[in-house]
Amino acid sequence: MSDSPEPIRLNKRMAELGLCSRREADDWIAQGWVKINGRVAEMGVKVGPADHIEVDRKAQTHQQQQVTILLHKPIGYVSGQAEDGHEPAVVLINPRTHWREDPSRMRFSPPHLRGLAPAGRLDIDSVGLLVLTQDGRVARQLIGEASGMEKEYLVRVSYGEVAQNPQATFPREQLQRLRHGLSLDGQPLKPALVDWQNPEQLRFVLTEGKKRQIRRMCELVGLKVVGLKRIRIGRVVLGHLPVGQWRYLGPQERF
Template sequence: MPTPAEPIRLNKRMAELGLCSRREADFWIEQGWVKVNGQVAAMGVKVTPADRVEVDRQAQGHQAQQVTILLHKPVGYVSGQAEDGHAPAVSLINPRTHWREDPSHQRFSPPQLRGLAPAGRLDIDSVGLLVLTQDGRVARQLIGEDSGVEKEYLVRVSCIHEGAERTADVQAVFPREQLARLRHGLSLDGQRLKPARVDWQNPEQLRFVLTEGKKRQIRRMCEQVGLKVVGLKRIRIGRVMLGNLPQGQWRYLGPQERF
């Protein structure tokens, strides 16, 4: 006989079901918008997979108002909280920097900044696509423990091997076996990295496709094989492309777009 599942907190169960984030679940429970087996749920209640969880339409309406924003982050901005005198990327979200060609036709309003947080990071000296969202489902999809969403980068490199610093044709002098190591064979912080797709785009630029995002991962990977990153740009997250979005500007994730 199978052993019965251990009860878990309702907010965790709701996140597992993909209904919302744990933080959203707590807010919904506080509002009385969640029922378990037909009864209004109390904060902190525990449930099993056999319990029936229902969410009120008011919660669904609240969720529908949440926005996800795509920003082309410039150099000099940090992804999260302000640090060392550098401004956070969210400070770029205002009506003046909203891309005029945003196909969503959605209008900016100040409440959209409430709880808006980056779903993933992009280093201060990197540029490209950064996602900021109020929606816990989006955050979980992009940075949850089980996330496998691809992220694509264009990476300009130079050689740091002695005698190779001055060449512009890095591809010509870079050993093939080291390229193989970039794809599958490196570890960071004592952990083996997941396989990556790494190919030359031109003699001084590599294309990386990763399904994980350790701190300064690409820069540290390159250092291990004798390369120095001199420019890094994220151009895709899942199925969403940076496209023609100008640097320093942002647009809304459209209703038909999915990561």
């Protein structure tokens, strides 16, 4: 019996190697930009660890032209497709809303909107850093199955009848439950960093992103979220980017 791994589809292997996303790989294969052991690859072919994958420079040039955009999402916009009459956040990406102090010094071009998709979600009633990208590698890094990317939030809360200074009455053991010990949808949550920033605001650092996770976590310990703002993803911070404006991820920046 052989110990060698089973062959896998070429697009999956290319994604595992960090070359591109699976969808991108399929596009490149269709264009004839990928070779296996010196021969042009066909769609659906499988490869093993010993197979040599070669990517044409045209694909690399195409990839270098892809953009990633950082938006300070306001309340009232959905992250992805339009729903229930609410507009998607991508409608805010236009020359008028491009932050004048964008350090990348890149200029907006209409092709930058082609295939631009959110890498993760931010609820309609939340504000802060939302990433939209054309680059499958960035999407995989932020929301791929193996992603453990840190995401940091500032969360204003109230506790019971107490609207002011909930920190004074919120039990410390419940704060510990927020850090570790809660479950959602029948699954235990990963440990989180949770601390008071001021008497009315908590700071959360999560490494997972279940739907409305922070609001649901807070409900389980008797807290009500009255405001939620994402201020960091990995090493990229929201900084001074104004609400409703956007900037490019610079060539030297990394999540």
